[in-house]
Amino acid sequence: MTTADVAITSQASGTRRIGEPWVLAGLLTAPGLYIIIMAVVPAFLMVQLSLAHREVGGLWSPGFELTQYRQLATPLFARVMGFSLLLAVAGAAICVSLAFPAAYFITRMKRRAQVAWLVFLLGSLSLSEVLIVFAFQVLLSTSGTLAGALSAVGLLAPGASLYPNFPAVLSCLVYLLLPYVILYFYPALSQLDPEVEQAAATMGASRFSTFTSVVLPMMRGQILTGVLLVVIFTFGAYLTPLVLGRPPQWTVAIHISNAAMGAGNVPLAAAYAVAVVVFMVALLALTRLLSRRRGAEA
Amino acid sequence: MRLAAGVLLRRGFLSLLALFLAAPLIVVLSVSFNATRRMSFPPTEFSLRWYGAFFADHAWMASLERSLTIAGLAALVSVMVALPITYAIWRYQAKAAVFLAGIGAALFLIPGVVAALMLSAFWGVTGHVGRLENVVLSHAIVLLGIPLSLLMVGFRTIDQAQVEAAYTMGARDSDAFRMVVRPAMTPYLLCAFVFVFVLSINEYLIAYMVAGFTVQTLPIKIFASMRQGYEPTMCVAAVIFMVMGFSAFGLMSKVADLPRLMGRTRPLEA
Numbered sequence: 001m002t003t004a005d006v007a008i009t010s011q012a013s014g015t016r017r018i019g020e021p022w023v024l025a026g027l028l029t030a031p032g033l034y035i036i037i038m039a040v041v042p043a044f045l046m047v048q049l050s051l052a053h054r055e056v057g058g059l060w061s062p063g064f065e066l067t068q069y070r071q072l073a074t075p076l077f078a079r080v081m082g083f084s085l086l087l088a089v090a091g092a093a094i095c096v097s098l099a100f101p102a103a104y105f106i107t108r109m110k111r112r113a114q115v116a117w118l119v120f121l122l123g124s125l126s127l128s129e130v131l132i133v134f135a136f137q138v139l140l141s142t143s144g145t146l147a148g149a150l151s152a153v154g155l156l157a158p159g160a161s162l163y164p165n166f167p168a169v170l171s172c173l174v175y176l177l178l179p180y181v182i183l184y185f186y187p188a189l190s191q192l193d194p195e196v197e198q199a200a201a202t203m204g205a206s207r208f209s210t211f212t213s214v215v216l217p218m219m220r221g222q223i224l225t226g227v228l229l230v231v232i233f234t235f236g237a238y239l240t241p242l243v244l245g246r247p248p249q250w251t252v253a254i255h256i257s258n259a260a261m262g263a264g265n266v267p268l269a270a271a272y273a274v275a276v277v278v279f280m281v282a283l284l285a286l287t288r289l290l291s292r293r294r295g296a297e298a
Numbered sequence: 299m300r301l302a303a304g305v306l307l308r309r310g311f312l313s314l315l316a317l318f319l320a321a322p323l324i325v326v327l328s329v330s331f332n333a334t335r336r337m338s339f340p341p342t343e344f345s346l347r348w349y350g351a352f353f354a355d356h357a358w359m360a361s362l363e364r365s366l367t368i369a370g371l372a373a374l375v376s377v378m379v380a381l382p383i384t385y386a387i388w389r390y391q392a393k394a395a396v397f398l399a400g401i402g403a404a405l406f407l408i409p410g411v412v413a414a415l416m417l418s419a420f421w422g423v424t425g426h427v428g429r430l431e432n433v434v435l436s437h438a439i440v441l442l443g444i445p446l447s448l449l450m451v452g453f454r455t456i457d458q459a460q461v462e463a464a465y466t467m468g469a470r471d472s473d474a475f476r477m478v479v480r481p482a483m484t485p486y487l488l489c490a491f492v493f494v495f496v497l498s499i500n501e502y503l504i505a506y507m508v509a510g511f512t513v514q515t516l517p518i519k520i521f522a523s524m525r526q527g528y529e530p531t532m533c534v535a536a537v538i539f540m541v542m543g544f545s546a547f548g549l550m551s552k553v554a555d556l557p558r559l560m561g562r563t564r565p566l567e568a
Contacts, residue, residue: 023471024392027382034379035398038439039405042416049419102315105308111557111566118556123544124319126493128500130517131536134524135322138329138533178319187561207304236409238503239521253411253503260415261507270419273412280408 050270060267068271077255077272081279084251087241088234091173092227095181098174100223103185104215107192118183125179129239136172136244137163168244173237177230184229188222189215221291228287235276252276323540330533352534358519362538365499365516368430372437373494377487379438380445385479388453389471399446406443413440414507421508428512433505437498444497445490451559452486485554492546500539 053063071077106117140162150162162168192215200210216223238253252272260269333345352358380402386395405413417436421427456478464474502517510518516535523529550556557566 020390024386024390024394027386028392028394028398031379031383032394032398034375035401035439035442038417038420038435039401042420045419045423046412046416098315101311105312107562114566115551115556118560119544119547119551120316120319122547122550123540124323126496126500126543126547127323128502128517128520128539130502130521130524131326131500131539132322134520134532134536135326137524139322139325175318175322178315183560187563190557190562190566191564232407232409236411238411243524253409256411256415257503257507260418266419266422269415273415276409277412 046270047274049267050274052267052270054265054267068267069275071268072271072275077275080250080252080255081275083249084235085231087170087173087237087249087251088231090170091177091234092230094170094174095177095230096223096226099178099181099226100185100219101211102178103182103189104211106182107186107190108194118186121179121183125183129176129237132176133172133239133243136168136175140168140244163244164246164249166245166249169241169249172240172244173234176237176240177233180233181226181230184226185219185222188219192218224287224291228283231283232280235280326533326536327540330530330537332530335530348530348534352531355531358531358535361514361516361519362535364430364513368433368437368505368513368515369495369499371431371434372441372498373491375434375438376442376494377445377449377490380442380449380490381487384446384449384453387450388456399450402442402446405440410440410503414504417504418507428509430509430513432508433513433515436504436508437501438494440504441494441497444493448486448490448493448559449483451561452483455558456482486559489550489554489559492550496543496546499542 048062049060050068051064051066052060053065054060054067106114109117196214196218197210200214201207205213235251236253237251238257241249241251242254256269256272256276259265259272330348331344331346333343333347383395383398383402386392387399417432417440421432421436426432461474461478464478469477499515500517502515502521505513505515506518506521514522516539520532520535523532550559
């Protein structure tokens, strides 16, 4: 909301300020309680859990110890984080370079085509990760089409399967993320003034060079945030690497869930989770810093 | 000449993209109509027997019903929490409301597994475990970012001059709400509900970590069957998801201005 909007709204509401605190209390008490109990309390609880003392049998007792955080210094955790980051960066590079031009083309379509694309993207974005992973399993399995076609032309040994491996994990992740990233770029690109591009065109720039020299630089901040979005999602990816990958391709999410649900070591899972959130916040701060510095240069 | 090549390139790119996004869905859809028990593609013989088997199976139907209940309640809670917050921001610029909305947005941005762990720890501490309402309340909070942002878009479309006119003519807040706000907001409320509903019904990890052992939702059931090996009824369950998702958003595009809802403010002619 811009300052002008706020000024207009205050003017409109200026005449009826009596009793406003009571109205606000009535409006916000229930939602506020719900959000505090279900979001703020669990967040503090997780931090407390990560410092708690682990008891046998999936139990824990309150405490203040760094036992679990010491486990973060092991090579295993470093390797898991390193792999998650590698997967995230590879996924982000592919997703953003496909999604950006796609969103650009979609925003320049006629209304009907645009709405059709939006319905298609929203529909596939909402599909359960379970379902997509299952579909990929069918697609990539020994008796599936792709393996059959590849072995028919001799690119694959007969009876071989196309998963579990790294490319399978990566392509499924790209599939899951692509609709999100396209829809993320959609508002910014649809706001882009067509006159800017027309101006570049009248000055003799080709479509391609208009795109690279006018559109891309204007969207630098958006692109950086888009990359961050993919990274966050990839760190939370659970089913895709579990089903389509081998243990070396397991992301940090699987280790968190296994520690909590399988090994019954909830404090360790909490410590992993706190580390992931700290890492995310650091990444976010870095992105902000980068886009601000770039902005200052321009 | 160069222009024609550009158009060809653009069409080709978009078609390949659409094909990539549609391929897994087409495979599952056609396998679900296969007559044999084996998973084979392309299907050899058309049959509806697995659809019959799915709808006759009590376990699948119970999961479907459970998922629908959870999604409906979660969407209701989430929209009902977001409405007063966004209204307070729009009408009073209340700082407390902006703060609450900020928490909602932040929750939407943390990795799903972290949210799942936080909430499972929370329910564990309360001692209220393995219950359906745990999943409802957990989904509603994690997905709160969606109704918050959609309802904010909706409130911004309301003409301030119209509200002001209502007040000058002596309308009270409740009158203004009934005459101006409610009609303008109805499509946005509906879209927010549908959006949360669809995402909740598809969600796996939070449902699994909060109450997965006792409350088996449809995604949890599909995943459990996946681990035991292939079963053709799984494809039918998957098709039900697809039909629900695409028809929900198709319907939404009829009710509301979808480009605007997705953040386009520049006018778009037909």
